[in-house]
Structures are given as C-alpha cells and as structure tokens.
Amino acid sequence: MPLGTLDRTPPPFFKQGTPALSKMLVLSALAVVLMVVDARLHWAAPLRTAVATVLMPVQWLALQPVHAVRWVGAHLASLEAAQRDAREAREQLAQQAQRAGLVEHLAQENRELRRLLGLRERVSPAAQGAEILYALPDPYVPAVVIDRGALQGVRLGAPVMDGYGVLGQVTRVHPATSEVTLLVHRKMAVPVLNTRTGERYLAYGTGSRDEPELSLRFVPVQTATRAGDVLVTSGIDGLYPTGLPVATVRRVSAEGGEGFAEVLAEPAARVRDALHVLVLEPMSNAPAAREDRP
Structure with missing residues (x-):
C-alpha cells in the first residue's frame, strides 16, 4: 500500500454512537408515556408491590442503625428525666417535711395559746365533693350549677x-342541685386578710367570668399592700372559714377614686375552668349573699 494512502488521523477515544441529547429526549418521552399509561391503567401497581415486598428486608436492615440511635437517645433522655424528677421529688419531699414540722409546731403553739387564753378550739368545717354541671348562660350573673342540693345537705350560704x-x-x-354564685360577681363580698401585712379588707368581684378579677375597696393610699401579696379569708364574717386562699394581689395603684388606692387581685380558684368543687358547711347561720337579677 502506498505510503500516501494511509489514514493518519487518530482513532476516537470513545466509540461514538447516538448523541446524548437524543437519548435524553427519547427516554424522557418514554418516561412520560409510561407515567400516563400507569395513571390511566395502573399497570405498574403489582410491580411496585412486588418490588416493595422484595426490598422490605433490605429496608428493615438499613433502618436498624437509625432505630438503634433513636432508642439509645430516647433511653438516655428518659433516664436523665427520671433522675431529674427523682431529684425534684426528693427536694419537694424535704420541703414538705420541713413545712409539715413547722405547721405541726405552729398548730401546737396555737392550741397552747388558745388553752391559756380560754378560747375554744377551731373546728374544721365539714365538706362534701360536688361536680359542676354547667354555667348559667346569663352574662350578668357569673354562676354555676352543681350536682348537690338539699337532699345531700347543702345549705344556703x-x-x-x-x-x-x-x-x-x-x-x-x-332538691338535687344548687346554684353557686362565683366570687367575681359584683355584689359578692369576701372579707380577706393580707398574710404579709395583716391588713383586712373586703374583696369584691368585677363581674367578669371570662376575665376574673377582684377589687379591694376602701384601701388607704398609704397601704403596705403590694403586688404578689396573698389574700386569704379572715373569717370575721362568720361564714367563710379562716385561712382559705382567695386571691393574689396583681396591681396596686394610688390613683383610685375618692382618696383610696386601687388594688386588683387575681382569684386563686380556677373560676373559668373548675370542674369539681368542695361545698363547706357555713361557720354560722349567716344568710347567703343576695344578688339582683337583671
């Protein structure tokens, strides 16, 4: 063969075939056709089920490390939470033990002082549990109905x-039910005692059950009462037992009317959310508070 007839061009490094763009277009069209046919005829559902069944052991095996890490994390978190709860429970138990000892000591001192002064011992009033059936629909009268009445020994007041x-x-x-007017009623008055200062006042409701609030009336501007003070029943009305939680002072302002301070308190009871209550025996035969119905 003559030397001039030899092909001196290098061979291609890769075998040339159908262009990549053409392959992409054909495969894309085929994928679209298969998706449309599957959406219409659902022919691939058995195939997908078979593939999922075959791959299930592989998936389960692949997920085991993830589950193991999650289990270890949850176990450590629960262990830490249990240890924290145990510490808090021990601290609370120690505090309760201290309080119980202090209360018992104070109760003993109270008994001895009453004995020395010739005063009779306070008797805790009897109580019975009751369930709130419903709230009265009257927006002007914040009151609820309980499932205890005269047949169960409930007394007026x-x-x-x-x-x-x-x-x-x-x-x-x-006979079988009773109506309870909530202490947030405008005409309900509860004699209260400030446990920090010893001041005694009358707490009146503001009339709203949705935004329960109490107002202390006739509080002098120079009062020592401040936000955060706890108010309990004073017992001077002979109706409420002494020492029942009533409210916590929320705001004290010297800008009240008629030369008195404005003191607002938040009720201790869950006025909007209470479900079960205790009905106490009145300390005396004092009449129940009366309110005018609109």
Whole structure:
C-alpha cells in the first residue's frame, strides 16, 4: 500500500454512537408515556408491590442503625428525666417535711395559746365533693350549677371552693342541685386578710367570668399592700372559714377614686375552668349573699 494512502488521523477515544441529547429526549418521552399509561391503567401497581415486598428486608436492615440511635437517645433522655424528677421529688419531699414540722409546731403553739387564753378550739368545717354541671348562660350573673342540693345537705350560704381557693357561695338550693354564685360577681363580698401585712379588707368581684378579677375597696393610699401579696379569708364574717386562699394581689395603684388606692387581685380558684368543687358547711347561720337579677 502506498505510503500516501494511509489514514493518519487518530482513532476516537470513545466509540461514538447516538448523541446524548437524543437519548435524553427519547427516554424522557418514554418516561412520560409510561407515567400516563400507569395513571390511566395502573399497570405498574403489582410491580411496585412486588418490588416493595422484595426490598422490605433490605429496608428493615438499613433502618436498624437509625432505630438503634433513636432508642439509645430516647433511653438516655428518659433516664436523665427520671433522675431529674427523682431529684425534684426528693427536694419537694424535704420541703414538705420541713413545712409539715413547722405547721405541726405552729398548730401546737396555737392550741397552747388558745388553752391559756380560754378560747375554744377551731373546728374544721365539714365538706362534701360536688361536680359542676354547667354555667348559667346569663352574662350578668357569673354562676354555676352543681350536682348537690338539699337532699345531700347543702345549705344556703355554704362556701364553695375548688382545689386552689374560694370559688363562691351557694345562693340557691334545690332538691338535687344548687346554684353557686362565683366570687367575681359584683355584689359578692369576701372579707380577706393580707398574710404579709395583716391588713383586712373586703374583696369584691368585677363581674367578669371570662376575665376574673377582684377589687379591694376602701384601701388607704398609704397601704403596705403590694403586688404578689396573698389574700386569704379572715373569717370575721362568720361564714367563710379562716385561712382559705382567695386571691393574689396583681396591681396596686394610688390613683383610685375618692382618696383610696386601687388594688386588683387575681382569684386563686380556677373560676373559668373548675370542674369539681368542695361545698363547706357555713361557720354560722349567716344568710347567703343576695344578688339582683337583671
């Protein structure tokens, strides 16, 4: 072969075939056709089920490290939470033990002082549990109806409290139910004692059950009462037992009317959310508070 007839061009490094763009267009069109056919005829559902069944052991095996890490993390978190709860429980138990010892000591001193002064011992009033059936629909009268009445020994004027504090007073008694007017009623008055200063006042409701609030009336501007003070029943009315939680002072302002300070307090009882209550025996035969119905 003559030397001039030899092909001196280098061979291609890769074998040339169908262009990549053409392959992409054909495969894209085929994928679209298959998706449309599957959406119409659902022919791929058995295939997907078979593939999922075959791959299930592989997926389970692949997920085991993830589950193991999650289990270890949850175990450590629960262990830490349990240890924290145990520490808090021990601290609370120690505090309760100290308080119990202090209360017992104070109770003993109280008994001895009453014995020395010739005063009779205070007797804790009897109480019975009751459930709130419903709230009265009257927006001007914040009151609820409980499932205890005259047949269960409920008396007119009986104080009612939930697990947090004084809730109100029985104002109507029926054979099987009773109506309890909440202490946020505008005409309900509760004699209260400031546990920090020893000041005594009358707490009146502001009339709203949705935004429960109490107002202390006739408080002098020079009062020592301040926000955060705890108010309890003073017992001077002979109706409410002494020492029941009533409210916590929320705001004290010297800008009240007629030369008195404005003192607003938040009720201790869950006025809007209470479900179960205690109906106490009145300390005396004092009449129940009366309110005018609009």
